[in-house]
Amino acid sequence: MSMFSTCAKLCLQCRGLLLLKNSAHLHNVHVLRSTTVGKSTRISNGLLSRGNHTAAQSRLNWKRQTSCYYDYTAKYLTTEAKESKHTEDVPRTDVPEYKPALVPTVHALPLPQNQIFVDLEADDKLSALEEISDEEAVGISIPSFIPLTSDSLQEYVDKSETLTKLVQLGVSLWKLERRPNVGSMLLRLDFNRDVAPCLLFLKEIGVEDSRLGYIISHNPFILSENLENLQTRVNYLKSRKFSAETVASMVSRAPYLLNFSVKRLDNRLGFFQQQLKLSASNTRNVVARLPRLLCGSLEPVKENLKVCEIEFGFKQNEIQHIVIAVPKVLTANKRKLTQIFDFVHNTMKVPHHLITKFPQVLNSKFLRLRERHLFLEYLGKAQYDPDLPSYISLDRLATLPDENFCTDLAMATLEDFYLFQKTL
Structure with missing residues (x-):
């Protein structure tokens, strides 16, 4: 049985080679006919297009021939495998009968009589190496790939019109992507439908263009209002x-x-x-x-008011004056506010009424205030009582630049002040 299988396979290969050889021969004949007849066809009908009915019919016939060949081949191999398995299970002593091959001959696959040219390598799809006109190139649509998940909005900027225009407005996407669900919300927004009306509204009420990016960077939810x-x-x-x-x-x-x-x-x-x-x-x-007093929590405000009244010892009218002059006192860090007041009142010996008169000192930097006071104390000029000579105003002490502080208040050079800072 194995010898018969070998002979059948060789016969199958020979028939396949014969089919390919005859097909190639027919192809050459049709090519020659196409070179003679095709010229007159092109002259009368113009250039032969890729969507010509004759070429499409030729490709369809060739595909049917090849698929028929492969179907007969697969059927034959399946039948042979079943019979070989049966012979292994039941031993036979008689001589196996000859069975005709299931692969059709070349004459069983007739070509159409009206076929002029057959392209063996033609396909329904265009070749990547084939030249096309400019009009066809413009009509080609390339689908944009948008990643399903990402840790950064940067990968979506080139694919989303909304993100592209928000970046052009100055929106900081790196701030927004840190916040949960904000990135997905922005990707779902349509710029013309959702974003543009909100931007136009902000411009109508007087918001400058340079502030639009800042507003959206800190509050993207305004786009959904x-x-x-x-x-x-x-x-x-x-x-x-x-x-x-x-x-x-x-x-x-x-x-x-x-x-x-x-x-x-x-x-x-x-x-x-x-x-x-x-x-x-x-x-x-x-x-x-x-x-931001209308936006933030009221707890820090209530706490700072109690600190000013109970711990610092300011009166109600003094607190009013301080808040009107420096509203940031209401939202300042409690630790920083306490540290500055303690240094000004207990170390610099400034009374409450002078602090109330110059409340900007409570909003100054503690390190700068400390360095300048110690430098004036080193020079013997730390005098903050307006009734005494060589009086130094708390307002000027806290707000003047270093150069003006040295020349106007300390009567020293800037280099001397820098050398003193190194000793601290």
Whole structure:
């Protein structure tokens, strides 16, 4: 049985070679015919296009011939394998009968009579090496690949129109991608439908173009707010006698301002007016200079007010004066505020009324204040009482640059001050 299988395989290979040889011969004949007949065809009908019906029919016929050949081959090999397995299980003593080959001969695959040219390597798809016209090149669409997941928004900038234009506005994507769910929210937004109306609204209320990127970088959720709600909150602030320029400045410096409801904004304004016992004008002044008072938590504000009253010993009117002059005292770090007050009051021996008169000292840098006081004390000029000669103002001590401090207050050179700093 194994010898018969070998002979059958050799016969199969011979028939396959014969089929390929005859097909190649037919191909050459058709090529010659195409070179003679094709010229007149091109002259009469123009250039032969890739979508010509004759060429398409030729490719279809050739595919049918090759698929028929491979189907007969697979069928023969399957039948032979089953019979060989049966002969192994049941031994036979008689001589095996001859079975005709299942592979068709060349004459069983007739070619169409009207076929002029057959391209053996032709395919329905265009070749990558084939030259095309400029019009066809422009019409080719290349699908953009967008990664399903990523740790950075940078990979989506070239694929998303929204992210591209936000970057052009100056939005810091590296800040937004740190926040949960913000990146996916931005990718779902359509620039013309969701982003552009919000930007136009901010420009209409007076926000400068240079501040748009800052606002979105710190508050991307403003893009999902309803424009009617935003307009309602702006109208409320204007009804409280905030000017249009002041509202635009407040929104530019406190990006979350318009995300809060009118009820919350009204409660915040009432809180500061009642706690500080301020008039409506002074309350607007404080909030306009530090608009984040309407956005942040009230706990640090309440704590700093208690510290100023209980620990520092300021009176109610003194606290009012300090807050009106330096609103940042309400949101300053408690540890830093306590450290500066302790040094000014206990080390520099400055009384409460002078600190109230020059509250900017509470907002200064502790290290700078300490170095300058020690340098004046080393020179014997640390005198902060306005009733005594050689008086040094706390305001100038805290705000002047180093060069002016040395020449105007310390009466020394800048090099002497730098050498003294190295001894500390």
